[in-house]
Every structure is written in C-alpha cells, then in structure tokens.
Amino acid sequence: MPTPDELRAQLPLSALARKTTARARRDIAQILGGEDDRLVVIAGPCSVHDPEAALDYAARLAVLAEETRDRLLMVMRVYVEKPRTRIGWKGLLSDPQLDGTHDLPGGLRLARGLMARIADSGLPVACEFLDPLVPSYLADAVSWGAIGARTVQSQVHRQLTSGLGMPIGFKNTTDGGVADAVDAIVSASGAHVFPGLDGSGRAVVTTTRGNPNGHVVLRGGGDGPNYGREPVAEALARLAEARLPQQLIVDASHGNSNKDHERQPLVITDLARRIAAGERGVAGVMIESFLAPGRQDLPLGRTDRLTYGQSVTDACVDWPTTVDMVRDLADAVTTRREDVFAAG
Incomplete structure (x- = not known):
C-alpha cells in the first residue's frame, strides 16, 4: 500500500480541484446554516464501477449544475466503498478490476484519480x-461526506468525522x-483523541x-x-x-423509495x-442516478457483458x-423565492 503522502504526491489535486472542493464545503455549510436559500442536490450512481461511465455522467451533471447554479448546489456521488449487509462486491476501491483480485493499492489510485478529475471539472465530489x-487518502478531494445507516452508531466513525x-x-439507522x-x-461536533495514522503511515495520537x-x-x-x-x-x-441547526437532507432512494428506483x-x-409551498428544514436531497435505468448483476471477471452506465449495486x-x-x-426554489418576495 502507498502511504497517504505518497498517493497525494502521485495524484495531486489541481488548483481548480482544490478551489472547487473548498468553495463547495463552504457553500454546503452555509445552506445547512440557513445563510443560503439554495438546495444541495447530491446525485450519482449508487457506487462507481466504471470510471469511464462516471466521467461521462460527470460531464453531463456539470452542464446541469451550471444551468441551475443560482438555485441548486449540485454535488456528484462518487461512492467507491460499498457497505454490504452480508457479502458481495465491496466497491471500486476494494476490487477495481471487478474480478475478485482485490487490488487495493490500484483501487486507491483509481478512486483518487477519478475524484481529482471530477473536482477539476468544477463539480464537487461526495x-x-x-x-x-x-x-487519509481521499478526503482532500471530497466536498461532502456521509456516514451510512450501518455505521452511524460507530464511535470510530464519530471520532473520524470530528476531524474531517x-x-x-x-x-438514520436501518x-x-x-x-x-x-x-x-x-x-462528532466535539473534540476527540484517538489512535490514528499520519501521512507517512506512522501510528500517532x-x-x-x-x-x-x-x-x-x-x-x-424498516418502518417505511x-x-x-x-x-x-x-x-x-x-x-x-x-440544540442543533434544524436543517436536514432527504435521501430519495433506499427506504424512502422502498428500494424501487422508479419511486424516486x-x-x-x-x-x-x-x-415551493415554503416548507423549511429540507436543505437538500440525494438521488441515486446513472446513465441507464435499473441495475445489473456483476458477472465476476466478465466486464465485457456489462451494460454501459447501469449500476451493479442498487438500481438507479x-x-x-x-x-x-x-x-x-x-x-x-424559484417559486419559494417569489412567494417570499411577494410577502416581503
């Protein structure tokens, strides 16, 4: 495995990628704090398995982001780790060749390179x-992060996110x-002290x-x-x-669509x-979306049989x-603004 410092040196973020990431972090925080009336929209595949298709999607999303930038802050889902309830393909980072070889160093390089290219296009990464x-390897390229339903109770993840x-x-839990x-x-809002690794891979406090x-x-x-x-x-x-800010994000997929992508x-x-009617508190939404609808099974080692731009995990x-x-x-958002202006 490369150390975090080595990987960042091999695949540095461009000046534009750094600017994109920093600006989106600031803007998302302002939307969550009620200082910006736009919505955050986090859209993209359930998990990335084909970097070429992901970049194709990113190019389209960047155009849509520009079209709606005065009302929405678009962020692309670039999920490279896939939590599994039991077993299965664990994501691009774990198995980038999709063949069970589990080339983790290659997966880290592929994931960071992909995130860097998307951020360099001006599109923030989630x-x-x-x-x-x-x-330690990827966070500097990420504008918004999630802790999943299966790990939200984990003290390790709460400590981790306190430093991101x-x-x-x-x-919410499953x-x-x-x-x-x-x-x-x-x-996560409080200070923590715990064992970790520095950029050189050394164990540190x-x-x-x-x-x-x-x-x-x-x-x-489970209740719907x-x-x-x-x-x-x-x-x-x-x-x-x-005593926390009263703003949240709604995921249109998973339990909210009863795992049926057509309900999103x-x-x-x-x-x-x-x-549009003025409801407050929903600061953003998440959408599981890709180029082609639905999902497909992953034939181990036979990527030539995959449909381009279709998810191999949850349906999109x-x-x-x-x-x-x-x-x-x-x-x-436009309607809400007009109503506020008319009332004001």
Missing part, C-alpha cells in the same frame, strides 16, 4: 466514508430511527477539534419512508431538542411541492429522469 483509513473538513451527513444520527452529530457541520440524512427504514412532512418535522424537533421521482415531486434512475427531477427542484 462519498461515503466506510473504512476509517481511507479518508467537510460537512458530514449521518443517516430501522428508521433518527436518535442515533442526532447523537452522532453531537459526538490523533487530536481533533470537532466538526460543526454534521446533519441528519433521512433515508427511510420518512420523507413526509410529519417525519421531517419529528426529525427537526429532535435536532432542536439537541415520486419522492422528489412531493418534496419539490412542499419546498436514468439520465433523462435525473434532469427532470433536478429541474423540478430548481423550479421549487
């Missing part, structure tokens, strides 16, 4: 942090409970100051969706009780209607559907 060693420089979304995500935000930009991500759960007005209000009330537009339509909406969803959200 990812989920799963293995606690990975952020980007806003972090903590998902049963739909929000309390653990709120606890994680409070924990890590001291963090706390991350002030943690927030809840509602993704539904939680993107509706009442579950959102309940989550905001929990945040208020913890229904979630977005409902959210857009409520945002296709590109035309993505465009429609994003434009609906942009229109909702």
Whole structure:
C-alpha cells in the first residue's frame, strides 16, 4: 500500500480541484446554516464501477449544475466503498478490476484519480466514508461526506468525522430511527483523541477539534419512508431538542423509495411541492442516478457483458429522469423565492 503522502504526491489535486472542493464545503455549510436559500442536490450512481461511465455522467451533471447554479448546489456521488449487509462486491476501491483480485493499492489510485478529475471539472465530489483509513487518502478531494445507516452508531466513525473538513451527513439507522444520527452529530461536533495514522503511515495520537457541520440524512427504514412532512418535522424537533441547526437532507432512494428506483421521482415531486409551498428544514436531497435505468448483476471477471452506465449495486434512475427531477427542484426554489418576495 502507498502511504497517504505518497498517493497525494502521485495524484495531486489541481488548483481548480482544490478551489472547487473548498468553495463547495463552504457553500454546503452555509445552506445547512440557513445563510443560503439554495438546495444541495447530491446525485450519482449508487457506487462507481466504471470510471469511464462516471466521467461521462460527470460531464453531463456539470452542464446541469451550471444551468441551475443560482438555485441548486449540485454535488456528484462518487461512492467507491460499498457497505454490504452480508457479502458481495465491496466497491471500486476494494476490487477495481471487478474480478475478485482485490487490488487495493490500484483501487486507491483509481478512486483518487477519478475524484481529482471530477473536482477539476468544477463539480464537487461526495462519498461515503466506510473504512476509517481511507479518508487519509481521499478526503482532500471530497466536498461532502456521509456516514451510512450501518455505521452511524460507530464511535470510530464519530471520532473520524470530528476531524474531517467537510460537512458530514449521518443517516438514520436501518430501522428508521433518527436518535442515533442526532447523537452522532453531537459526538462528532466535539473534540476527540484517538489512535490514528499520519501521512507517512506512522501510528500517532490523533487530536481533533470537532466538526460543526454534521446533519441528519433521512433515508427511510424498516418502518417505511420518512420523507413526509410529519417525519421531517419529528426529525427537526429532535435536532432542536439537541440544540442543533434544524436543517436536514432527504435521501430519495433506499427506504424512502422502498428500494424501487422508479419511486424516486415520486419522492422528489412531493418534496419539490412542499419546498415551493415554503416548507423549511429540507436543505437538500440525494438521488441515486446513472446513465441507464435499473441495475445489473456483476458477472465476476466478465466486464465485457456489462451494460454501459447501469449500476451493479442498487438500481438507479436514468439520465433523462435525473434532469427532470433536478429541474423540478430548481423550479421549487424559484417559486419559494417569489412567494417570499411577494410577502416581503
């Protein structure tokens, strides 16, 4: 394995990539803090398996981001680690050749190179942090990070995110409970001391100051969706009780779509209607989206049989559907602004 310093030296971020990342971190924090009335929209494949298709998607998303930049802050999902409930392909970082060879050094290089190229295009990058060693290699290229439903209770991940420089979304647990995500935000906002590795790979004592930009991500759960007005209000009330900012992000996929990608537009339509009507508290949305709709099984070692631009993990909406969803959200922000202006 290369050390983090070695990998960053081999694949440095360009000046534009650094600027893109820093600006998006600042803007997301301002949206979450209520200082910016735009919505954060985090869109992209469930997990990246084909860098070429990911770059194709990124080029299209960059155009859409520019079209809606006055109302939305578009961030691309570049998820390279895939948490598994049992077993299966664990993501581009773990198995970049998709053949079970598990070339981790190659996966790290491929993942960092891909993130660097996307950020260099002016499009911010989002990812989920799963293995606690990975952020040392990739975090400087990431504008928004997530802690998943299976790891939101982990003290290790709460400590980790307390030292990361980007806003972090903590998902509700798989049963739909929000309390653990709120606890994680409070924990990660404080200072921690724990064992870690420095850039040279040496074991060190890590001291963090706390991350002030943690927030809840509602993704539904075992009891069903939680993107509706009442579950959102309940989550905001929990945040208020913890004296945290009353802003959250809604994941249109996973439990909120009952794992049916064709239901994601229904979630977005409902959210857009409520945002246009002036509902507050929803600072952004997540969309699982790729070039082709649905999903496909991964034939081990036979990438020639894969459909281009179609997910090999969770099913995604296709590109035309993505465009429609994003434009609906942009229109909702426009309507909300007009109503505020008319009332003011």
